[in-house]
Amino acid sequence: MDAPWSSKETLETKDRLERLSKEIVDFVHYIEPTKEEQLNRDTLMYQVSTLIETLWPNNTVITAFGSSVTGLAFPASDIDINIDFEEMPKKNRIDVLKIIRKQTINQHIFQFPTTCLAANAKVPVLMAVDDNDVSMDITIQNVCFSSDRTAAWIKEYPPLKPLFMVLKQAIGNFRLSHMPTFEPLSAKFAGLASYSLICLIVSYLQQSVPKDVNPTRPNYLASLLLGFLSFYSTFESDKKAIGLTNGGCFYDKKDCPIPLETKKGKLTIVDPDVPDVNVARSTLKFDRIQYIFKQAYDMLLKQINTSGKSESILSSLIKVEHHAHTQPRKQGIRFKAGYTWIETGEAQVKSGGGNKRFGYAKRFGGGKPYVQEDRQRRGDEHRYEEGNRYREEPKSRYQRAYKAEPYSKRFEDYNDREYQRHKRNNNTHLAEHYKYKSRR
Numbered sequence: 001m002d003a004p005w006s007s008k009e010t011l012e013t014k015d016r017l018e019r020l021s022k023e024i025v026d027f028v029h030y031i032e033p034t035k036e037e038q039l040n041r042d043t044l045m046y047q048v049s050t051l052i053e054t055l056w057p058n059n060t061v062i063t064a065f066g067s068s069v070t071g072l073a074f075p076a077s078d079i080d081i082n083i084d085f086e087e088m089p090k091k092n093r094i095d096v097l098k099i100i101r102k103q104t105i106n107q108h109i110f111q112f113p114t115t116c117l118a119a120n121a122k123v124p125v126l127m128a129v130d131d132n133d134v135s136m137d138i139t140i141q142n143v144c145f146s147s148d149r150t151a152a153w154i155k156e157y158p159p160l161k162p163l164f165m166v167l168k169q170a171i172g173n174f175r176l177s178h179m180p181t182f183e184p185l186s187a188k189f190a191g192l193a194s195y196s197l198i199c200l201i202v203s204y205l206q207q208s209v210p211k212d213v214n215p216t217r218p219n220y221l222a223s224l225l226l227g228f229l230s231f232y233s234t235f236e237s238d239k240k241a242i243g244l245t246n247g248g249c250f251y252d253k254k255d256c257p258i259p260l261e262t263k264k265g266k267l268t269i270v271d272p273d274v275p276d277v278n279v280a281r282s283t284l285k286f287d288r289i290q291y292i293f294k295q296a297y298d299m300l301l302k303q304i305n306t307s308g309k310s311e312s313i314l315s316s317l318i319k320v321e322h323h324a325h326t327q328p329r330k331q332g333i334r335f336k337a338g339y340t341w342i343e344t345g346e347a348q349v350k351s352g353g354g355n356k357r358f359g360y361a362k363r364f365g366g367g368k369p370y371v372q373e374d375r376q377r378r379g380d381e382h383r384y385e386e387g388n389r390y391r392e393e394p395k396s397r398y399q400r401a402y403k404a405e406p407y408s409k410r411f412e413d414y415n416d417r418e419y420q421r422h423k424r425n426n427n428t429h430l431a432e433h434y435k436y437k438s439r440r
Contacts, residue, residue, distance in 0.1 A: 002322045003312030004329065005030035011310045017219035020304065023314040024221045028165045033073055036331055040132040041068065041079055043433040047109050048136065052083060055103060059086050065147040067194070070154065072164055075335040078127075079136045082144060093140035094119045097126040100138060104128065108414060133333045145273040146195045153198070157205045159215075159224055164201055166225065168194065170317035174292045175339045178346035182285065184292050190284035192267075199244060199269045199279055204228050206248030229297035237286050241268035295342050 003011065006026040013019035033041065049062050066080035067073040083096075090096050097117055104110045115128040126138040154160050172185040187193040192200075205224075208231050213223045241251040241258075256268065258276050267286040269279040283289075296317055303316035319338035321330065329335055419434035 002320070003315045004320065004323050004325050004327070005314075006312065007325055008310070011312060014309075015219065016304045016307060016313060017222040020222035020225070020300075020313045021219050023312060024162050024166050024225065027169075027314060027318065028162050030329065031074060031165060031169065033075065034328065034331060037075060039433065040130075040134045040332070041073075043430065044109070044130050044132070044134045044136060045079060045081070046430070047107075048081070048104065048138070051103055051107055051109065052100065055099070056085065056089055059089070060084065061086075065144045069147045070150045072150070072154075072161065072168075072194075074165075074168070075329075075331065076133075076135070076333040079134065080139075081136065082139045082142045084141055088141075094124050096140050097124060097138065101126055101128070149273060150195070150198055153202050157202060159205060159221060160198070160201055162221055163224060163228065164194075164198055166314070166318070167197060167201070167228070169337060170296060170340075171197075171289075171292060173319070173337050173339050174296065175341050176288065176292070177341060177343045178348045179288065180348070182288065184289050187282035190282065192280070192283055192286075192289055196267070196269060196280040196283060199242065200232060201228065202244060203242045203248050203269075204231055206244070207250070226297065226300060229293045229300070233290050233294035233297060235290065237265075237267045237290075241270060243270045244272040291344075292342065299340075 003023065006023050010019065010022045010026055013022060045064065045068075052060055052062060061084040063082050063084065064080065065082060067077045068079050085096075088096070090099070094117070097119075101110075101115050101117055105112055105115065110128040110130055114130075115126065118125045118127060123139055123142050127135065128138075129135045168185060172183070174184055176182055181189070182191065183189045184191045185194070185197065187196075204227070209224065209227060213220065213227065217223075239253055241253050241256040243249040243251055251270070253268065256270065258268075258270060258278060265283075265285050265287040267280040267283040271277040271279045280286075299316050300313070303313045307313055317340070319340065321336050321338075323329065415434050419431055422431035422434060
């Protein structure tokens with residue numbers, strides 16, 4: 001099986017559990033943001049932050065959170081930022097987000113078709129993608145503790161990061177034949193959110209690692225990965241709730257400090273920072289996720305028992321586009337991973353609910369929503385029809401949806417002018433960014 005993340009030396013490791021452990025470490029290095037990806041992300045962060053500070057000087061505190069802060073970012077991960085105002089410039093957050101949307105478009109940071117204001121969401125959010133296909137989610141006055149907590153856990157539990165990166169990539173790309181639209185690691189589809197997965201890993205490391213699993217052994221990470229999949233595939237989520245403070249614990253749901261549901265498929269994780277909140281409140285199909293855990297465990301165990309010399313074990317769960325180990329992977333959203341389909345033998349479930357009630361339509365290749373209001377304003381000709389494909393492969397995920405043309409000459413001139421201006425001002429970081437854009 002193809003495993004471009006590992007070298008020949010890793011794949012020739014005789015002990016198969018040790019080989020899997022080395023592959024896990026190699027995969028983390030492989031999937032981390034490259035210098036170009038990080039440059040694009042830093043540039044977008046700088047541009048948006050500068051614009052916001054210009055619009056409301058001495059009135060804002062801009063805070064990044066999520067994967068860009070915790071170091072758990074994937075090639076196409078969003079940049080999540082929150083803006084706190086000392087004094088709100090408008091009565092409500094949606095009006096502020098509308099101003100930001102308009103000004104970022106005027107400053108050529110984003111284009112209108114690649115922006116979306118989710119005004120009806122529980123926390124209003126402006127979602128946008130720049131011409132480098134870097135996506136950003138902007139919220140206003142939104143309190144978020146999870147990033148600080150995750151960063152602290154990563155320091156306290158070193159295996160957390162490699163386990164999360166592998167599980168996020170592997171489990172996130174499983175699909176069930178009878179529920180083809182179900183995404184296991186998406187809260188929008190009643191699956192696990194990233195923070196919920198982090199909490200599950202931390203709880204396992206706190207309480208459930210077998211005593212014979214030794215951190216000094218070369219097969220340590222492989223044993224943890226197998227143990228995690230085995231433990232949660234049989235976890236009684238309808239009877240137990242997960243606590244994470246003071247070394248962790250499992251509550252009987254009758255004795256848990258927050259109101260709970262005991263329905264099948266409902267997972268409960270007590271928020272370590274807000275004790276009356278269930279971190280996994282959106283996870284309504286944990287029984288399906290447990291089924292995927294069991295299948296992943298069986299696939300991994302089979303590969304360990306049958307793999308030959310120089311054969312990858314991790315590639316039984318993670319499938320990426322073929323390329324040589326010495327060649328770099330594709331950048332950003334151009335990096336693709338294949339799905340692992342599980343034939344369940346059940347009748348296919350019609351997808352009638354879910355995000356439809358919010359008026360969401362799925363973005364091309366991105367899995368993020370557009371608001372109904374935006375779709376109607378752009379007209380019926382822009383609506384996606386299943387099976388309708390253009391012959392030419394677009395450069396970005398949005399060109400197919402909106403029949404967008406590549407940058408015109410005036411945008412090329414703009415990028416060149418910006419390059420020359422920043423070069424004169426010795427602003428090397430932005431000069432390099434616009435030089436790259438002008439010559440694409």
